[in-house]
Each structure stands twice: as C-alpha cells, then as structure tokens.
Amino acid sequence: MKKLLTIPGLLLALFFPLSSALAQRPATKEDYYRIVTLPIPETIKLEVGGLAPLPDGRLAACTRRGEVWIISNPYMQGSRVPTYKKFASGLHEPLGLMWHPKGYFLCTQRGEVTKLVDNDGDDVADEYSSFYKWPLSGNYHEYSYGPVLLPDGDMIITLNLDWIGYGASLAKWRGWMLKLTEKGEMTPWATGLRSPAGFGILHDGSIFYTENQGDWVGSGRMTNLTKGAFAGNPAGLRWSGEPGSPLSLKPEDVPSTGKPMFEVAKTVKELKVPAVWFPHTLMGISTSDFKEDTTKGAFGPFAGQLFVGDQGHSKIMRVALEKVNGEWQGACFPFREGFQSGIIRTVWGQDGSMFVGMTSRGWAATGKDPYGIQRLVWTGKMPFEMKTITSKPDGFEVTFTAPVDRKTAESYSLNSFTYKYHRTYGSPIENARPVPIRGIVVAPDGMSARIVADTVLREGYIHEVKAEGVRSASGMPLLHSVGYYTLNAIAPGEKLTLPARAVAMAKHDHAEMMATEKKAAATTSKNVKSVNAKRTVAMPADWANGPDQTLTVGTKPGLKFDTDKLEVKAGSRIKLVFNNNDDMLHNFVITKPGAANAVGDAALRLNLNGPxxxxxxATPNVLYHTNILQPETSETIYFQAPTEPGDYQFVCSFPGHSSLMQGTLKVVK
Incomplete structure (x- = not known):
C-alpha cells in the first residue's frame, strides 16, 4: 500500500530544504551592516557638504548649493518618512557644519566660518554673522572644511589648495589647518595639506586628517597633525614666514626626488609621515571624512577604531591604529561598499548607527545617484573579520572577531610596497615584493595568529596581509580577507620561538607561495606585453600618406570625456590624440561593443599589477588604448579602425572611473 504524504508533511518537506539552503547561503555584508536610505523630496537637491546631529535627535545638513536643512525623524521611526525644513540659504558652497553646544550652528563656506542663529525658535536662521574669514583668489578648487570642536572649546578648520595644473596656495593659508578660539581668533596649526576633506580629534586628543592622491601624494592617507607638522605638499609653505606660523620650512627645502616619503622625512624633520596609507584603487580613490567608533558596541565589535569614507568609490573603510615607539601606525581594511553616491560626511546617530552624507556633482563616484543621505546600521550579527593587525618584533599579529578553524589558520601571504614622494600627481606602486613567512602560531583560543616573517620587515612600507583561506571555527570565510598595514616602526620585544610544526607548515606554504608568485610574475609579464601590443605611439611606417582621420579627445572635471561620440570609417587609419585636461589620472581605452563595463571591472581586479x-x-575586449596620463599631459596613438561596422565603446579604465567615463565609437561603412 502506498503511503500518502499529509498536508503538514508536505509543508515540512517543502520547508526544510528551503531553510537548509538559506542556512548555507554565503553571508553578505548586508547580513551584518544594513544601509537604510532616507527619502528626499524631489524639490530638494541635497548635495551634502556637512552633517550635524542635534541634541533632540534631528539631523542638520548643509548642501553645496548653499543651504542648511533640518531633518526631522531621520531614523524613520513608526514607519514615518523624514521631513525637511530649510534653515538657511545663500551660503557659498559650505562643506562643513557643526552644532555648537551653546545653541547655534557654525558652517564653513569657501571664505569664512559663518555663525547661524535661530533667535525665535522657528527653525529658520535669523542671524548670519561672520565668525572668522580668510581671503579667496577665486580659484575653483578653494574648498574649505569644518569646523571640528576640540575639548577645550577651540575649533579647527582646513583649507584646500588651489589647482592650476598643480596644487598652489594662491590665497593666504590655503593648504593649512587653522585653529580658532571661541572668540574667532586664529592660530596656524599645520600645513602640507592638499585636499583635507576629513579631519577630527580622537578620544586621546590626537588630531588626524585624511588626504587624497595628487601632487606630492602617492595615494590616499591618514596623518597625525601635531602643531607645526608638515604633511607633505609644499605649496602651503609659502606662508610659513607669516606671524604665528609654527614652522619656518620653505617650499624650496622639500626635495622632489621620488624617494619614499619615509626616507625623505629622515632629512626633512618637519615632514610627518602617514599613520596609515590607503592603497590607491585597492582600498579607495578619494578619501573623505572619518569617525572614531565611540558607540560602546552599538556599531559592532570595532570600538575605538576609525571608519573612513571614500567619495570616489562610495564606500567606507575601517582603520585600527596603534602607537609603536612613539609613532602612529596601523592597518586599514575594506568595510562596507554599495552607497548611493560619493561619501563626503559621516556622523554618529543617537542609536549608534552612522549617518552618511553624499554628493557626486563634479566629483563623480561609483554610486549612481547625484546625492543622498543613508544610515548604516549594525544588525547585531557578528561578522567574521580580521579585527586588528599589530606590529611584532618579527612580523605581525592578526586578531579576529571570532575563533578561527585551526586547520585553515595558516593560510596567509605577505607583500610589501611603497609610493614615490614627488611633485608629480600620484605614484605607481614602487618596490613591491613578497615577504617570506617563517612560521605561524595560532593562539589557544583561536582568536589571534602570529605571523613570523623570514626576513627583516621594511620600515616605512605598506604591508599587504592576505588571509584568503582562513575560516572561522564554524566554517565561515572572512567577510574581507585583506588588510594593509603601514609599518613606520617595528615593535620592540622578544621574537617568537616557533614550534617545529609552525616552521614546517610555513616553509611548505612559502614554497607554494613562491611558486605561485613566480607563475603570477610570468603571467603579468606576458599580460603587459599583450596589452602593450595594443598601444602604438608612432605612426606605422606603411602609412605613406598618413592617417585617414585624426580624432582629438579630452577630459573634463567630474570624470567626463569632452565628447561621448566619435565616428570613423571601417578599416580606416586613425590617429587619436588624447589630452588629459583634468586634475586626475586617466587613460583612453577602445573596447568591443558593450564591453566597457567588463573592461572596467577587470581593471579593478588587477590589484597590485594595475599600475x-x-x-x-589583458582581455580580447580591449582593442586599443593609451597609457595612464598625468594631469595636463597628452598621448597620441595610431590604429586601424575595426572592419566590422558597429557601436564600439571607449572608456577610462582607471578604477572607479569606468562607470562614468564612457562613450561610443561608431564604426560605419
């Protein structure tokens, strides 16, 4: 007799395979940190320049269009949407907003810090007064940021350099951090800044700022600014002879040799090396605001660490700092991607969530929206992550947020590299090489692992720590398997005595790693040759009558080509002149039809081989290309147009640019 399945049994049979599948689904970032989007009325262009939480739970935002808005119910409690009320207007591109404990706003415009007061309590500013002002030259790049309140009641602001094909300080104090008293009196604090959009004070009173890649800045970085510090770009030193300047260094005292910044700092004593480098394109491309986690666990297991925004990649990174021999240093890790626009400001909410203010006009970002406010909320679930990387006398120690599976806890690789310090825009990765591992020792509780190097580590270098094979005791892979540690000083102490098994395993892993590295190097060399074959910079000898057609393409601010359409005849001989008129690095790549995004994604995965x-x-989707060009430079290439008519594409494949810098190369008969 056949056994019939009852309805409850049928439901159970259907349910359990589904629930089992869900249980085995790979964890995603959304499982741990959820992004909540605040709806914004279409009539409000909320290009966020600054955010300020108010004591009553509301949120204030200033916009690049010169307005200040007060947002009620930003947590969207009770299924209600936020409401917006305009508090102030008519400001000049404010990029910083602070609520003062005495009951008023301070907002930093291009040329002054403005005090905004609501005298009658109707949430509209009645009084606009100048708190402190500085001169302007009129250059488009004269952005100004802050203020940030210090424990003693003073404040700090930062002033962007001008851009005239290179960073310049055309007006007084451009490229400086300035300290203001509550009475509006100014003291110059530090210089060497280029584009200092993010800065703040830690719980111990230390002041840090973040910097963007540019001239004298090989990659994004975070630096501790003590009074009189010189952070690297010499343009602001033009004002070092002014009364009150805390340093006397002159621009001509700073050599542009291309040596690593760490080496130059040995002779230029005022030069402050970064505590943390954010490797360009590997972590982000446009470092912005940061906040120290003071939420006492409400934001997850990273109390005391820093969360750093990136405008160009629309992401947040994580930093774990330490002090070794008096030097700040530490590691940066990927944290959360997928925000709707370019991150410029972050603030903590009353519930320990993080509000993220965004804009992308003129500073294009991977997030597709032109602006927005989102809230990042910890779900309460514990992500499996590398929590910290710290220096040890013979290597590093990695700690985790959960115990590791000891069978996989030895799956590490180390690489080190640096950047040039010179007046040129940015820097390629320099002096990269793998670091052999002598042994790995996992702590008895599985919460940490010591990585012992088989060589003396290089101070002043960035060390890439990869743990791709490591699993948690419950079998989970790391949510992010890489961190980048800036080693300014090797920690003192006794070196680890390794058990025989740790050495044997490390030697086995190192042999495999070296074989893999050798194979990878050979592959990279082959790929470089393959790619270079698609770039011809001299007119072919058999073009006796020259090219059939000459094309000229340039760039514009905001990650744009100056044209999005080109047309050529099939099979014709083409001379293409690419002018990089922008203040960023760009290339020009011609792809097969519909392949621009795929090429951009592949470029992002080149990692250390990218530069x-x-x-x-190295993909068949790439037909022809230029090299990466510095700002205000050009390159000419020659190629034969495809013989098959169609809509081909051109793109800038520099990471973070490809989603926006695209156009169509129409090939006609």
Missing part, C-alpha cells in the same frame, strides 16, 4: 599595466586588463 604596471596602466589599468588595462
């Missing part, structure tokens, strides 16, 4: 390949992946 040497000019961020042009």
């Amino acid at each position: 040497k390949m000019n961020y042009v992946p």
Whole structure:
C-alpha cells in the first residue's frame, strides 16, 4: 500500500530544504551592516557638504548649493518618512557644519566660518554673522572644511589648495589647518595639506586628517597633525614666514626626488609621515571624512577604531591604529561598499548607527545617484573579520572577531610596497615584493595568529596581509580577507620561538607561495606585453600618406570625456590624440561593443599589477588604448579602425572611473 504524504508533511518537506539552503547561503555584508536610505523630496537637491546631529535627535545638513536643512525623524521611526525644513540659504558652497553646544550652528563656506542663529525658535536662521574669514583668489578648487570642536572649546578648520595644473596656495593659508578660539581668533596649526576633506580629534586628543592622491601624494592617507607638522605638499609653505606660523620650512627645502616619503622625512624633520596609507584603487580613490567608533558596541565589535569614507568609490573603510615607539601606525581594511553616491560626511546617530552624507556633482563616484543621505546600521550579527593587525618584533599579529578553524589558520601571504614622494600627481606602486613567512602560531583560543616573517620587515612600507583561506571555527570565510598595514616602526620585544610544526607548515606554504608568485610574475609579464601590443605611439611606417582621420579627445572635471561620440570609417587609419585636461589620472581605452563595463571591472581586479599595466586588463575586449596620463599631459596613438561596422565603446579604465567615463565609437561603412 502506498503511503500518502499529509498536508503538514508536505509543508515540512517543502520547508526544510528551503531553510537548509538559506542556512548555507554565503553571508553578505548586508547580513551584518544594513544601509537604510532616507527619502528626499524631489524639490530638494541635497548635495551634502556637512552633517550635524542635534541634541533632540534631528539631523542638520548643509548642501553645496548653499543651504542648511533640518531633518526631522531621520531614523524613520513608526514607519514615518523624514521631513525637511530649510534653515538657511545663500551660503557659498559650505562643506562643513557643526552644532555648537551653546545653541547655534557654525558652517564653513569657501571664505569664512559663518555663525547661524535661530533667535525665535522657528527653525529658520535669523542671524548670519561672520565668525572668522580668510581671503579667496577665486580659484575653483578653494574648498574649505569644518569646523571640528576640540575639548577645550577651540575649533579647527582646513583649507584646500588651489589647482592650476598643480596644487598652489594662491590665497593666504590655503593648504593649512587653522585653529580658532571661541572668540574667532586664529592660530596656524599645520600645513602640507592638499585636499583635507576629513579631519577630527580622537578620544586621546590626537588630531588626524585624511588626504587624497595628487601632487606630492602617492595615494590616499591618514596623518597625525601635531602643531607645526608638515604633511607633505609644499605649496602651503609659502606662508610659513607669516606671524604665528609654527614652522619656518620653505617650499624650496622639500626635495622632489621620488624617494619614499619615509626616507625623505629622515632629512626633512618637519615632514610627518602617514599613520596609515590607503592603497590607491585597492582600498579607495578619494578619501573623505572619518569617525572614531565611540558607540560602546552599538556599531559592532570595532570600538575605538576609525571608519573612513571614500567619495570616489562610495564606500567606507575601517582603520585600527596603534602607537609603536612613539609613532602612529596601523592597518586599514575594506568595510562596507554599495552607497548611493560619493561619501563626503559621516556622523554618529543617537542609536549608534552612522549617518552618511553624499554628493557626486563634479566629483563623480561609483554610486549612481547625484546625492543622498543613508544610515548604516549594525544588525547585531557578528561578522567574521580580521579585527586588528599589530606590529611584532618579527612580523605581525592578526586578531579576529571570532575563533578561527585551526586547520585553515595558516593560510596567509605577505607583500610589501611603497609610493614615490614627488611633485608629480600620484605614484605607481614602487618596490613591491613578497615577504617570506617563517612560521605561524595560532593562539589557544583561536582568536589571534602570529605571523613570523623570514626576513627583516621594511620600515616605512605598506604591508599587504592576505588571509584568503582562513575560516572561522564554524566554517565561515572572512567577510574581507585583506588588510594593509603601514609599518613606520617595528615593535620592540622578544621574537617568537616557533614550534617545529609552525616552521614546517610555513616553509611548505612559502614554497607554494613562491611558486605561485613566480607563475603570477610570468603571467603579468606576458599580460603587459599583450596589452602593450595594443598601444602604438608612432605612426606605422606603411602609412605613406598618413592617417585617414585624426580624432582629438579630452577630459573634463567630474570624470567626463569632452565628447561621448566619435565616428570613423571601417578599416580606416586613425590617429587619436588624447589630452588629459583634468586634475586626475586617466587613460583612453577602445573596447568591443558593450564591453566597457567588463573592461572596467577587470581593471579593478588587477590589484597590485594595475599600475604596471596602466589599468588595462589583458582581455580580447580591449582593442586599443593609451597609457595612464598625468594631469595636463597628452598621448597620441595610431590604429586601424575595426572592419566590422558597429557601436564600439571607449572608456577610462582607471578604477572607479569606468562607470562614468564612457562613450561610443561608431564604426560605419
């Protein structure tokens, strides 16, 4: 007799395979940190320049269009949407907003800090007064940021350099951090700044700021600014002879040799090396605001660490600092991607969530929206992450947020590299090489692992720590398996005595790693040759009558080409002149029809090989290309147009640019 399945049994049979599948689904970032989008009325262009939480739970935002808005119910409690009320208007591109404990706003415009007061309590500013002002030259790049309140009641602001094909300080104090008293009196604090959009004070009173890649800045970085510090860009030193300047260094005292910044700092004593480098494109491309986690666990297991925004990649990174021999240093890790626009400001909410203010006009970002406010909320679930990387006398120690599976806890690799310190815009990765591992020792509780290097580590270098094979005791992979540690000083102490098994395993892993590295190097060399074959910079000898057609393409601010359409005849001989008129690095890559996004994605995955390949992946989708060009430079290439008519594409494949810098190369008969 056949056994019939009852309805409850049928439901159970259907349910359990589904629930089992869900249980085995790979964890995503959304499982741990959820992004909540605040709806904004279409009539409000909320290009956020600053955010300020108010004591009553509301949120204030200033916009690049010169307005200040007060947002009620930003937590969207009770299924209600936020409401917006305009508090102030008519300001000049404010990029910082602070609520003062005495009951008023301070907002930093291009040329002054403005005090905004609501005298009658109707949530509209009645009084606009100048708190402190500085001169302007009229240059488009004269952004100004802050203020940030210090424990003693003073404040700090930062002033962007001008841009005239290179960073310049055309007006007084451009490229400086300034300290203001509550009475509006100013003291110059530090210089060497280029584009200091993010800065703040830690719980111990230390002041840090973040910097963007540019001239004298090989990659994004975070630096501790003590009074009189010089952070690297010499343009602001033009004002070092002014009364009150805390340093006397002159621009001509700073050499542009291309040596690593760490080495130059040995002779230029005022030069402050970064505590943390954010490797360009590997972590982000446009470092912005940061906040120290003071939420006492409400934001997850990273209390005391820093969360750093990136405008160009629309992401938040994480930093774990330590002090070794009096030097600040530490590691940065990926944290959360997928925000709707370019992150410029972050603030903590009353519930320990993080409000993120965004804008992308003129500073294009991977997030597709032109602006927005989102809230990042910890779900309460514990992510499996590398929590910290710290220096040890013979290597590093990695701690985790959960115990590791001891069978996989030895799956590490180390690489080190640096950047040039010179007046040129940015820097390729320099002196990269793998670091052999002598042994790995996992702590008895599985919460940490010591990585012992088989060589003396290089101070002043960035060390990439990869743990791709490590699993938690419950079998989970790391949510992010890489961190980048800036080693300014090797920690003192006794070196670890390794058990025989740890050495044997490390030697086995190192042999495999070296074999893999050798194979990878050979592959990279082959790929570089393959890519270079698609770039011809001299007119072919058999073009006796020259090119059939000459095309000229340029760039514009905001990650744009100056044209999005080109047309050529099938099979014709083409001379293409690419002018990089922008203040960023760009290339020009011609792809097969519909392949621009795929090429951009492949360029992003080149990792440490990206610079040497000019961020042009070795793929059949790439037809022709230029090299990466510095600002205000050009390159000419020659190629034969495809013989098959169609809509081909051109793209800048520099990571973070490809989603916006695209156009169509129409090939006609």
